[in-house]
Structure formats: C-alpha cells, structure tokens
Amino acid sequence: MTVESDFLVIGAGMAGASAAAHLALEGTVILLEAEDQPGYHTTGRSAALFSEMYGNDTIRGLTRASRAFLFEPPAGFAEAPLVSPRPTMYFARADQIAALHRFRDSPDVAAATELLTAEQAQALAPVFAPGYLAAAAIERGSADIDVHGLHQGFLRQLRARGGAVQLKAGVQAMARRDGRWVVTTPAGEFSAPVVVNAAGAWADQIALLAGARPVGLKPKRRTALLIEVPEGMDAHAWPASVDIDEQFYFKPDAGLLLLSPADEHDSPPCDAQPEELDVAEAVDRFEQASGRSVRRVKHRWAGLRVFAADRTPVIGFDPKVDGFFWLAGPGGYGIQTAPALGRVTAALALGRELPADVAALGVTTAALSPGRPGLTLE
Ligand SMILES: Cc1cc2nc3c(=O)[nH]c(=O)nc-3n(C[C@H](O)[C@H](O)[C@H](O)COP(=O)(O)OP(=O)(O)OC[C@H]3O[C@@H](n4cnc5c(N)ncnc54)[C@H](O)[C@@H]3O)c2cc1C
Incomplete structure (x- = not known):
C-alpha cells in the first residue's frame, strides 16, 4: 500500500521538523527519517547558541526573523522557555x-x-x-537555545496538526509518476506531489535519487x-x-x-x-x-x-525537477534560524512570496534559490 499525503519531508533534523510543522498548517505531511530517532545527526550535536552576529547577511536576517519565535514561542509549544539569555x-x-x-x-x-x-x-x-x-x-542579545525543546516542539506541532513522523524510513528510491513522487523506504512506499529535501549531509544524494543536479553541498x-x-x-x-x-x-x-x-x-x-x-x-x-x-x-x-559554496542555505523548488523542493545547507546556524527556515519553506513550497517580515530583514528568494549562480553543480 502507498501512503498518500500532500507533502513528504525527508529528514527529521531541525530543518525538516520545522518545515513539516509549518507545512502541516496547509496540508497533510509525512516526515520521513532514516534513523530510529529524530535529531540523531547534526541537530543533536550543536553548541546551541543564538547569535545575531553569526554568518552572512542572509543568515543574520533569518536569525533575526527567528528571534520572536524563540524568545516568545506560541502558547503550548514548549513546557519551558526555549532560550536562556547569555551574552x-x-x-x-x-x-x-x-x-x-x-x-x-x-x-x-x-x-x-x-x-x-x-x-x-x-x-x-x-x-x-x-x-x-x-x-x-x-x-x-544572544542566548543558549534548548535544542531538544525546540525540536520536540516542532514534532509535537506536526502531530497536533495531523502530520506524522515515520522513523526507520531512509529514502532509497524516488520516481515521478502522474504529477506525484513515489518514494520507496524500508518502512513502505509514500507518495505526494511535493517532496522537501531536508536530508542534511545527505541532501545532494537525495537530489541524485530524484534526478536533480546536486548543489555541491x-x-x-x-x-x-x-x-x-x-x-x-x-x-x-x-x-x-x-x-x-x-x-x-x-x-x-x-x-x-x-x-x-x-x-x-x-x-x-x-x-x-x-x-x-x-x-x-x-x-x-x-x-x-x-x-x-x-x-x-x-x-x-x-x-x-x-x-553551500556561498554559505547560504538552499531553499526553493529545484529549477528543473518538478515538485522537488530544497531545504539544505543551514551550515552552523540551523538551530537559531529554524523557525524562519520552516516558515520560508512553507511559503515558497506553496508558491507564495517570502513572509514580509523575513523579506524586510534583507532575505531574498534569489539568495536562497537552488538555481542561483555560484553553487557548485556537479
Ligand atoms: C559542533 C556543532 C556546533 C553547532 N553549533 C550551532 C549553534 O550554536 N547554533 C546553531 O544554530 N547551529 C549550530 N550548529 C549547526 C546545526 O546543528 C545544524 O545547522 C542543524 O542541526 C542542521 O539541521 P538539519 O536538519 O539540516 O540536519 P540534520 O540534523 O543532520 O538532519 C538531517 C536528517 O536527514 C536524515 N536523512 C538523511 N538521509 C536520509 C534519507 N535517505 N531518508 C530519510 N532521512 C534521511 C538524517 O538521518 C538526519 O536525521 C552546530 C553544529 C555542530 C556540529
């Protein structure tokens, strides 16, 4: 049996969890994770710092756009504060x-x-x-982030909005049929018109499975x-x-x-x-x-x-492969930018503009685009 949804998100690290939670407001979402626990790879290994001085201009914009969420999360998102101020x-x-x-x-x-x-x-x-x-x-204005609290908060939000996390579901094959992706994993077959590639260090490998060109992560x-x-x-x-x-x-x-x-x-x-x-x-x-x-x-x-080569995350639909959305390369900033990464992903995956507050902080779709010049296409 093939499990159908509106969106498949590959990778339940911080990026995939945030994207899945945000997308679940707009449609049905299944979050596929290769490991038997979410957050096993980079997300569980960070230094948990929030600093608005870190990274290039786009990173700083995405970090500032995440500040309100981290410092004043929505009611019920987490049991304890997500940040503790630390200069x-x-x-x-x-x-x-x-x-x-x-x-x-x-x-x-x-x-x-x-x-x-x-x-x-x-x-x-x-x-x-x-x-x-x-x-x-x-x-x-910097802070320590409760990484586990933030990650679990997104996963809880996803489930509360009708989405699901499928563990031990490492994506092995992808095929495009009649406007939908059919994705094969050891946990079964899944299908959706849009796949979000949030597979961390493996994101270029996922691109190859989808027939897309790697962006040189x-x-x-x-x-x-x-x-x-x-x-x-x-x-x-x-x-x-x-x-x-x-x-x-x-x-x-x-x-x-x-x-x-x-x-x-x-x-x-x-x-x-x-x-x-x-x-x-x-x-x-x-x-x-x-x-x-x-x-x-x-x-x-x-x-x-x-x-990515320019140290800016890659977020947007692949320019050549239908329904294949990139959310990759958050570098050393994927925790502190996670709320904005999820919001930006949901907006762009639905064909909308960047959220106005994110754009006002100097972030552009061109700077994030997987089709931008300067990415090493191999
Ligand atoms: C030492 C260190 C310090 C850091 N300090 C900070 C900091 O202070 N502040 C900050 O903001 N960031 C920091 N970072 C960076 C931050 O941890 C990362 O940017 C962030 O965790 C990346 O999240 P991700 O979801 O993209 O990747 P990951 O957490 O790696 O998630 C990707 C997921 O995809 C899954 N996956 C891969 N292939 C498949 C497949 N075929 N099918 C299904 N699933 C698949 C993997 O199992 C994994 O769970 C630090 C990182 C390190 C290592």
Whole structure:
C-alpha cells in the first residue's frame, strides 16, 4: 500500500521538523527519517547558541526573523522557555585587535555590540590568563537555545496538526509518476506531489535519487567537548566566549564548559566522530588562553555542518525537477534560524512570496534559490 499525503519531508533534523510543522498548517505531511530517532545527526550535536552576529547577511536576517519565535514561542509549544539569555563575548589578543575592529566595521555588528577593555572582559570571564586579552566586543542579545525543546516542539506541532513522523524510513528510491513522487523506504512506499529535501549531509544524494543536479553541498566536521570548570570558579554567568578569528570558543553548559576548536574538516556524509587531534587542539587553545591545564575531557562529539559554496542555505523548488523542493545547507546556524527556515519553506513550497517580515530583514528568494549562480553543480 502507498501512503498518500500532500507533502513528504525527508529528514527529521531541525530543518525538516520545522518545515513539516509549518507545512502541516496547509496540508497533510509525512516526515520521513532514516534513523530510529529524530535529531540523531547534526541537530543533536550543536553548541546551541543564538547569535545575531553569526554568518552572512542572509543568515543574520533569518536569525533575526527567528528571534520572536524563540524568545516568545506560541502558547503550548514548549513546557519551558526555549532560550536562556547569555551574552556572547568576541575576544582578541593584542595581535588580533585589527580583526576585532574589522568585525565591528559592519554597521549591524557595531550597533549590536559594545567594545570592552581587557579588564571589563576579564571581569566577565575571569578564566583568562592575566595579559591574554587585549579587548573584546560583547553582544548582549544572544542566548543558549534548548535544542531538544525546540525540536520536540516542532514534532509535537506536526502531530497536533495531523502530520506524522515515520522513523526507520531512509529514502532509497524516488520516481515521478502522474504529477506525484513515489518514494520507496524500508518502512513502505509514500507518495505526494511535493517532496522537501531536508536530508542534511545527505541532501545532494537525495537530489541524485530524484534526478536533480546536486548543489555541491560540503559537509564539514566540527568537534565539541565538555570539560570541567576550573576549580574554585563559578562559570554559570560567563558569556559564550568566541576567539575573534574563530580559532576556538567555550561556553558554560550545565555545570561544565563546552569547548570547540571551531574546526571545519571536509567529510563525506556519515555518523561523524571526533578525532583525537581536534580534541587535543581545543584543549591546547583553552590551556594557552587560560593558563590552566585541562585534566579530563568528560565528553566529546562531532557533527557535520553542511554548507553551500556561498554559505547560504538552499531553499526553493529545484529549477528543473518538478515538485522537488530544497531545504539544505543551514551550515552552523540551523538551530537559531529554524523557525524562519520552516516558515520560508512553507511559503515558497506553496508558491507564495517570502513572509514580509523575513523579506524586510534583507532575505531574498534569489539568495536562497537552488538555481542561483555560484553553487557548485556537479
Ligand atoms: C559542533 C556543532 C556546533 C553547532 N553549533 C550551532 C549553534 O550554536 N547554533 C546553531 O544554530 N547551529 C549550530 N550548529 C549547526 C546545526 O546543528 C545544524 O545547522 C542543524 O542541526 C542542521 O539541521 P538539519 O536538519 O539540516 O540536519 P540534520 O540534523 O543532520 O538532519 C538531517 C536528517 O536527514 C536524515 N536523512 C538523511 N538521509 C536520509 C534519507 N535517505 N531518508 C530519510 N532521512 C534521511 C538524517 O538521518 C538526519 O536525521 C552546530 C553544529 C555542530 C556540529
């Protein structure tokens, strides 16, 4: 038996969950996930940060368009707040001062951050070794995101709106027949006129199954680890602290410190695992900055951040293949932009304009389009 719906969404990570929840307001939706749990890949491996300074102009627009949802979610969406305010401090050594000023050259960064002296920065995050910091900029409007709460909220919304999640349903084949996609999975056959490709690191492979040209997505592995807060210190109110050249960052995380070397290693789509060298590099940079030794790494993981060549998400109907909609390449920003990604997907998949508030923030369909110039078509 073939299960029919109006939309099939492939991939139950944050992008697919948000898109499915939004589309379910407009028609019947089935969300197909290869794994036996949603969020197993990149979504479950993030640093959970919301920062409006992160990424290019389109990313910043999508992030700002997500702010209201994250800070004041619709009634009943989540049992607890989705965000906890936490400033982000972009710090610089003396040899990085020029980079700090370049960062603040952009008018929106200058407007949303304040410069701090070394003493002010040190007072906020007293873990730095004396003399390490030269200056910093602080973004006060950033926050930690409850990634699980957000993801589960979208999945609950999807079900409440009549949609369904099908786990262990890795898409194996796709065929277009009489204006509908027929999609084959180990959990059965599904059919819908529109398929949304939200398969994360595998999105270009899904395109090949549909007979569409890949857009040249590059999965890049990033490592994260949890270490103990140095003895005698209370880190809970420290800002997320990001090296201005993004060589490493750390932030408090449930009584520990989340530390990342901010690495970006090309990787095939896979269940990414941390490599010892990257863990050692993170520890080394933290030890140099703090002048303290890290005795034990309590937990380590890695995930794939997936980028198009211009580091802008790919959202829109494929220019050549009917009914094949792309929602791919959210890079290192797919959590903080998720509410807007879902709304934009629903609007464009229904042939509507971009939501007016998103367009007003400088986001354009041309910048998101899978047919835009500059994507590496292989
Ligand atoms: C270390 C690290 C730190 C990060 N920090 C942040 C941060 O602070 N803030 C932020 O906003 N973002 C951050 N990110 C990025 C963020 O996690 C991603 O942008 C986001 O999770 C991507 O979601 P996704 O749904 O596109 O991908 P995924 O979560 O990978 O979901 C894709 C899904 O598709 C499924 N799938 C694949 N192939 C098939 C198939 N054939 N059939 C069915 N299903 C299939 C997969 O199983 C997977 O569940 C970070 C990422 C990492 C790794």
